[in-house]
Amino acid sequence: MADMLATTMANQVMIAREAMVLRPRRADRDGSTDLWPVFGLIVDDHDLTRTRQGRDLLAHLNGPSAVTLLDGSFVLSVLSEDGPVLGVTVSATTPLALSIGVVLPARSLRAELGMLAEGPTIGITTLSRAQRLRGGVDTQTALSLIVLARSEPLPCLTSLAEAS
Amino acid sequence: MTGGPDEIAGTQLPGAVTGVTITLGCWLIVLSTHGDYGAPTGFDAVWNDRLVGLVAVALGLLRAVGRLTLTVATAAGTAVGGWLVLAPLLLDYGFSTDSTLATLTDFAIGATITALTVAGALDRGAGARPPADVDVVTRP
Numbered sequence: 001m002a003d004m005l006a007t008t009m010a011n012q013v014m015i016a017r018e019a020m021v022l023r024p025r026r027a028d029r030d031g032s033t034d035l036w037p038v039f040g041l042i043v044d045d046h047d048l049t050r051t052r053q054g055r056d057l058l059a060h061l062n063g064p065s066a067v068t069l070l071d072g073s074f075v076l077s078v079l080s081e082d083g084p085v086l087g088v089t090v091s092a093t094t095p096l097a098l099s100i101g102v103v104l105p106a107r108s109l110r111a112e113l114g115m116l117a118e119g120p121t122i123g124i125t126t127l128s129r130a131q132r133l134r135g136g137v138d139t140q141t142a143l144s145l146i147v148l149a150r151s152e153p154l155p156c157l158t159s160l161a162e163a164s
Numbered sequence: 165m166t167g168g169p170d171e172i173a174g175t176q177l178p179g180a181v182t183g184v185t186i187t188l189g190c191w192l193i194v195l196s197t198h199g200d201y202g203a204p205t206g207f208d209a210v211w212n213d214r215l216v217g218l219v220a221v222a223l224g225l226l227r228a229v230g231r232l233t234l235t236v237a238t239a240a241g242t243a244v245g246g247w248l249v250l251a252p253l254l255l256d257y258g259f260s261t262d263s264t265l266a267t268l269t270d271f272a273i274g275a276t277i278t279a280l281t282v283a284g285a286l287d288r289g290a291g292a293r294p295p296a297d298v299d300v301v302t303r304p
Contacts, residue, residue: 108304
């Protein structure tokens with residue numbers, strides 16, 4: 001309930017249109033393997049235009065390509081075990097001030113729940129930017145089309161994954 | 165992630181387009197000052213080359229500092245190069261022995277700038293794109 005409250009207290013709550021999982025095709029050569037996999041939330045461009053913070057995020061995503069790692073975190077929560085429906089609260093201060101809640105219908109993500117339980121790197125991007133990611137891209141492009149942050153492990157997702 | 169020490173780091177063509185455009189622009193300016201254009205006949209070959217040379221240098225510098233989008237830089241480079249190719253036909257270059265140097269120089273520089281600009285744009289559009297090394301699986 002507290003997680004749900006945190007999600008709804010965010011400046012803006014929106015529904016993720018799609019989700020994606022990014023994985024390198026071969027072992028990372030520079031050793032920064034804890035970055036992967038990256039779980040991406042895809043939201044509608046128009047949904048972001050409704051608040052100032054959303055517009056700032058949209059402008060950042062549409063700006064010059066650069067890898068953005070938020071000083072903050074993505075906090076996962078289970079809003080409903082029926083489905084399931086997940087909530088993701090984005091809280092960050094720099095380089096973008098963000099307080100956004102994303103509701104994620106996770107019926108098609110049952111295979112990814114175990115990975116989400118471990119607290120992966122999570123990113124957020126828009127439908128228009130995500131178009132460039134489809135089919136596979138190079139690492140720099142992939143990471144510059146999405147705003148990233150770390151997430152905390154959510155052990156209850158493990159049991160949810162095992163139950164489903 | 166990035167190439168190893170034995171791998172060539174990316175394409176060098178975009179930098180070559182910028183460098184050649186600036187160099188040829190400078191060459192046009194120098195030629196218009198010291199070259200043999202025959203008897204000057206008002207605002208024609210000499211001033212055309214001088215102005216186009218300045219435009220080419222400015223274009224190259226703007227490319228170098230990254231103040232132009234690829235579309236604008238390509239359109240401008242093609243326009244400058246195309247104009248140099250057409251200028252001897254549209255302006256009074258005299259079409260005599262005296263104007264041979266200016267005519268051939270403009271043709272050569274115009275064709276070079278146009279070809280390099282187009283090649284640079286095609287290279288940036290496709291060939292320079294690094295190979296995909298991240299799989300992206302989308303879930304509805």
